Amino acid sequence: MILDEPTGETYDVLIIGSGPAGLTTAKIYAEKVPSARVLIIESGAPRVLHHAAGLSKVVASGDLASDYYPAHAQRTLGGTSTVWTGLCTEMEKRAFLAGEWPIQYKELASKYQEAALILDLPSEVYEKPSVLLPGSTHILYKPFYRRATRFAKKYRSWLETSPQVDLLPGYTVVGLGVGGRLVETVRVEPTAGGGANSASLKAMRVVLACGGIGNPRLLLLSEIGAKTPVGRYFMDHPHMYQAFLLSVDRDALVQVSGPPQRGRIDAFQLTSEYCVEHGLLSSSFQFMKGLAERLEMLRGRRRVTRFGQVILRSEMKASPNNRVTLSNDRRDALGQPMAAIHLDFDRGQIRREFDQFSRVLVRSGLGRTSELRGGIQLTGGGHLMGTTRMGTSPTDSVVNADCRLWDLDNAYVAGSSVFPASGSANPTISLVALAVRLGGHLAETA
Amino acid sequence: MNRRRFLISLGLLGIGCLGGVSAISRLRWEGFGQPKELDLLSKLSPVADPHFSGALERVATTELLQSLVARGVLTPSGVDFDRLALACSSDEIESFASRRYARTELELYALAARIVA
Ligand SMILES: Cc1cc2nc3c(=O)[nH]c(=O)nc-3n(C[C@H](O)[C@H](O)[C@H](O)COP(=O)(O)OP(=O)(O)OC[C@H]3O[C@@H](n4cnc5c(N)ncnc54)[C@H](O)[C@@H]3O)c2cc1C
Numbered sequence: 001m002i003l004d005e006p007t008g009e010t011y012d013v014l015i016i017g018s019g020p021a022g023l024t025t026a027k028i029y030a031e032k033v034p035s036a037r038v039l040i041i042e043s044g045a046p047r048v049l050h051h052a053a054g055l056s057k058v059v060a061s062g063d064l065a066s067d068y069y070p071a072h073a074q075r076t077l078g079g080t081s082t083v084w085t086g087l088c089t090e091m092e093k094r095a096f097l098a099g100e101w102p103i104q105y106k107e108l109a110s111k112y113q114e115a116a117l118i119l120d121l122p123s124e125v126y127e128k129p130s131v132l133l134p135g136s137t138h139i140l141y142k143p144f145y146r147r148a149t150r151f152a153k154k155y156r157s158w159l160e161t162s163p164q165v166d167l168l169p170g171y172t173v174v175g176l177g178v179g180g181r182l183v184e185t186v187r188v189e190p191t192a193g194g195g196a197n198s199a200s201l202k203a204m205r206v207v208l209a210c211g212g213i214g215n216p217r218l219l220l221l222s223e224i225g226a227k228t229p230v231g232r233y234f235m236d237h238p239h240m241y242q243a244f245l246l247s248v249d250r251d252a253l254v255q256v257s258g259p260p261q262r263g264r265i266d267a268f269q270l271t272s273e274y275c276v277e278h279g280l281l282s283s284s285f286q287f288m289k290g291l292a293e294r295l296e297m298l299r300g301r302r303r304v305t306r307f308g309q310v311i312l313r314s315e316m317k318a319s320p321n322n323r324v325t326l327s328n329d330r331r332d333a334l335g336q337p338m339a340a341i342h343l344d345f346d347r348g349q350i351r352r353e354f355d356q357f358s359r360v361l362v363r364s365g366l367g368r369t370s371e372l373r374g375g376i377q378l379t380g381g382g383h384l385m386g387t388t389r390m391g392t393s394p395t396d397s398v399v400n401a402d403c404r405l406w407d408l409d410n411a412y413v414a415g416s417s418v419f420p421a422s423g424s425a426n427p428t429i430s431l432v433a434l435a436v437r438l439g440g441h442l443a444e445t446a
Numbered sequence: 447m448n449r450r451r452f453l454i455s456l457g458l459l460g461i462g463c464l465g466g467v468s469a470i471s472r473l474r475w476e477g478f479g480q481p482k483e484l485d486l487l488s489k490l491s492p493v494a495d496p497h498f499s500g501a502l503e504r505v506a507t508t509e510l511l512q513s514l515v516a517r518g519v520l521t522p523s524g525v526d527f528d529r530l531a532l533a534c535s536s537d538e539i540e541s542f543a544s545r546r547y548a549r550t551e552l553e554l555y556a557l558a559a560r561i562v563a
Pocket residue numbers: 016017018019020021022041042043044071072073074075076077078079080081083084085086087088171172173174209210211212214218381382383384414415416426427428429431
């Protein structure tokens with residue numbers, strides 16, 4: 001049911017944010033516990049409202065400007081899935097092999113099938129996420145699948161009709177009231193202003209699903225997790241567009257990819273094992289539109305290659321210096337401190353990843369790259385990650401392996417802010433997989 | 447060993463003809479059994495592409511030839527692709543015309559372009 005205003009009900013689970021993370025957690029939990037009552041609070045409305053968008057404003061320093069972030073944190077029903085591109089591929093194993101996650105890779109991998117169903121993706125995305133290029137031991141063909149599922153559209157009628165789930169749109173959570181180890185109240189204000197209608201809501205358990213900036217900001221505003229690195233280790237995916245050409249042996253490519261498939265985009269990367277062995281992070285080399293074919297010499301043989309421009313999308317090393325804090329002097333329309341964000345890319349790391357991939361490709365005889373044109377020009381991917389990272393202790397993480405806040409017994413985080421390392425894959429399928437896992441965990445522990 | 451003799455004679459020949467491309471396009475291969483002619487022109491034609499005529503400009507033609515023969519990439523029966531693959535798999539990367547190559551393959555293309563052109 002869609003509510004006009006808050007009610008006095010104490011819900012079993014209260015979810016803050018209706019993006020892919022929040023809606024997936026709600027859906028999975030509600031399906032598994034048919035008697036449960038769930039409330040989803042959404043700052044935006046079913047349509048984008050100007051005053052809601054203003055609440056995502058930030059003060060930024062470093063490589064990405066202040067106006068970059070609000071565009072990547074949509075305040076509306078369905079969250080940023082209202083504008084996302086929909087590129088999906090599984091996260092690489094690299095960071096798991098390197099011990100950067102506190103859970104085994106299979107815990108994530110086992111949820112990709114359900115995540116793919118939610119995102120309307122073809123089964124290849126989890127059945128055959130990657131395959132070695134024939135003749136190479138280090139280079140994977142790891143394509144992206146593109147389906148820009150809009151969560152608002154997909155779940156609107158479920159939200160309207162479900163007897164279990166209430167949606168409260170147009171209300172912004174401005175703080176969590178804590179007593180002992182429990183969140184006892186969730187303070188909301190109408191997004192459009194008018195503090196008279198503010199309310200304190202109650203629930204047995206609370207899930208923050210406000211996005212990679214919204215989650216740490218709400219924790220900081222609520223003074224939760226002060227002894228944990230809330231807001232630190234912020235990561236995005238540095239992207240380098242059209243900086244070089246890539247050519248790949250057509251026969252080898254077709255052998256693994258089969259005929260062209262609508263919505264599938266060819267991409268390549270070094271295996272996780274190779275990256276771990278050589279101290280590299282993950283990076284993906286994705287063909288852009290407009291590929292051509294030509295005859296080219298590859299290791300002494302004249303081969304037909306596919307070649308074209310590339311997007312290099314890379315993992316960032318998690319650094320405590322890249323972080324979200326609260327601005328000292330800038331406030332939003334609800335009078336709350338804006339998020340202050342600092343993020344620096346490591347150009348040397350991107351250069352090393354490019355060089356190493358290029359070297360391995362050339363040595364394999366399966367293709368080659370051109371030199372880089374110009375310097376390393378980077379942009380972000382709108383993938384906001386790492387700010388409430390998962391780990392094994394409160395000194396180096398904000399949530400435990402169940403995505404529960406270390407300091408609290410009834411508060412959880414959903415979304416890519418829990419990634420302790422991001423891989424180079426776009427994050428949404430993985431955050432949806434983790435939300436499936438969290439929904440299941442909430443049900444098991446109901 | 448005979449192969450060594452061959453390499454030495456190759457070097458001398460190279461110096462003798464001052465690196466002249468036409469003079470070394472037919473070489474005597476005395477390395478194995480019966481003396482054979484290393485007909486570079488026909489052996490290198492399949493890998494020749496004028497695009498590479500300016501590649502590795504600072505390396506003398508005889509040096510390229512010696513390097514490829516020494517590593518068994520160029521043999522009396524032509525290019526040994528397995529040896530080439532092996533050499534490339536641990537090669538340094540060279541840049542030519544803004545594209546990246548394994549050193550050995552670039553040597554081969556450079557030599558072929560000079561000999562066949
Ligand atoms: C242009 C663009 C292209 C993208 N392309 C891709 C892609 O190809 N592949 C991919 O994997 N990812 C892509 N992304 C990223 C993707 O959109 C996000 O990973 C995903 O939407 C994150 O889901 P989420 O639920 O964690 O957060 P969001 O989708 O941001 O949802 C958070 C929700 O919380 C609400 N909220 C925030 N604070 C509060 C509060 N205090 N009170 C109440 N509600 C609150 C917001 O209004 C919002 O609805 C793209 C993003 C952009 C902007």
